[in-house]
Amino acid sequence: MLRRLLLTVATLATVIGGVAVLAELVPAKNWAWNRSASADASTDAAPLSLGWEDLVPEGFEPAPDPFATITSEQLEKLFDGSPESNAELAEIETAMAYAPVDETLDGRLVTLPGYVVPLDFDGQTRLEEFLLVPYFGACIHTPPPPANQIVMAELDEPVDIGNGYEPVLLRGILHAETVNSALAEAGYRMDVQSVQPYELR
């Protein structure tokens, strides 16, 4: 009697466990991607663990906010739509966008946590390159991070990056470069060696 009961319970438990397995067909929580080990044999040295403030060169002060000390007449004139005012607005925009990179980080192996802004999905909803930014909501309606707080992450192959809204920890070689000289477009690029979920410890 007892044995029969135990067997029934065991069977039911197996069945329910099976259902749980079936229901977990969504991508597993513990995704992580590492580039094949052969390329990284030489860089066994411990990576430099970076925070986002480390990406700003030492001693750099962002331009003071021109709207902080402006009078209301000046403000009105600035937005009156005339060509001179628009040119001035464009100049202000360029000046505020000036965000130099720290050249000393070029070529270093680093780790950096952040959030993923997808650029282009491949056919299987995997990403081969994306932007890493310090905070979320940066992509929707708050002012975007300046150029030295955005890292262009490049992977060797398309990778499934979890559910996309979770923070990730990137590990790879950081490159600091100035791309478009006309716009003084500077920025960081990373050859990513591994991506994994990130938790604040």
Added chain:
Amino acid sequence: MSLLRLAWASLANRRLTAALAILAIAMSVALLLSVEKIRRDARTSFTNTVSDVDLVVGARSGAIQLLLYSVFRIGDATNNVSWQSYTEIAARPEVRWTIPLSLGDSHRGFRVLGTNEDYFEHYRYGEERSLRFATGGPADGADGADDGAFGDLFDAVLGSEVARTLGYRVGDPIVVSHGTGRVGIVEHDDQPFRVSAVLAPTGTPVDRTVHVSLEGIEAMHADWRGGARVPGQSTDPDTLRAADLRPRAVTAFLLGLDSPRAVLRVQRAINAYANEPLLAVLPGVALRELWNLVGVAERALLIVSSFVVVAALVNLVSVLLASLEERRREIAILRASGARPAHVFGLLSAEAGLLGLGGIVGGLALHYALVLVGGVWLEKRFGLATSAGPPAASDWMVLGAILVGAVLVGCLPAWRAYRHSLADGMTVRI
């Protein structure tokens, strides 16, 4: 081996009951596989529709709504973007190319898109594939970049699905209706278009679109004021060809940048554009939002399908259990022929396994039948391309789990049969 043969013979003897049990498992397996397939194919189909676009810009509405109506032709726009805003943004130094889109008309249920040559040159889909012309098109043939697909004001370039469904060929006339309803009651019949080319199939909403030039859209509405056609006024097409038809507005536009890193800054500049309320979205981000929204429903569907599988397995157990009473004599005979109680246990387990296997095979067949039949309908209704390929790796694991589950639940009747055979010995007192 002979145990399996015995199990097979035993099931064959109770064909009807076994077939019903198999049918139940087959239907549940087909449901599970089909739900998973639709989920995967929908994602692939959506992400394959457009590639290499940095920003989609339109009037200020919502990110998903903008993506849906501009790229996927689902839903409608709330407002337009003035031509001045469009040209100003397109002139920004970071912008490498733009593709203007003008929506709001249709032809027998297919959307009409007003655009220009940039569409055929810069639009990419799937793995960075460009649009190709199947028939017609510019004089030099292969790609649309040089001569212009819209040579004449009233040229129309059809997507492959439009041409195939409606039987159009190059040179046929085509009359566009106003609005995006399935039946075009109000038509622009005074300015008929002419099919100048048909595009090669892409597996994206492009196939279901009629493309005309921006000036063609303006020409169609030359006699329209305040949302309706001016009665009695009908401008002759030749007059229109000579007129200045610079568009006054577009519905949305796609843009590509020189450097992808600038995308956040340009997006911000467009969102904060002072002259008009605009919205710029990254297609990848908007798609991700869409998946998260839909993901809840997907997960619910998956759980329901899993429970259906469990129900079918429970049915399997009941079928086997119900048959045990009348099989006591049969089992006694088996014992008399030399079978040990363990053999009896194994026999029942094998039967359960065979029923599970039969259900899985039947389920796969049913699944493919559904994919073939339903795929056609899905393509017509939503432009969703489904492929009838072999099951994915995760699907095989699920099928394996179901088989193991069938054998495991078969342990219950097997255990009972084992106990019966111990109690009854080789004679049975009914």
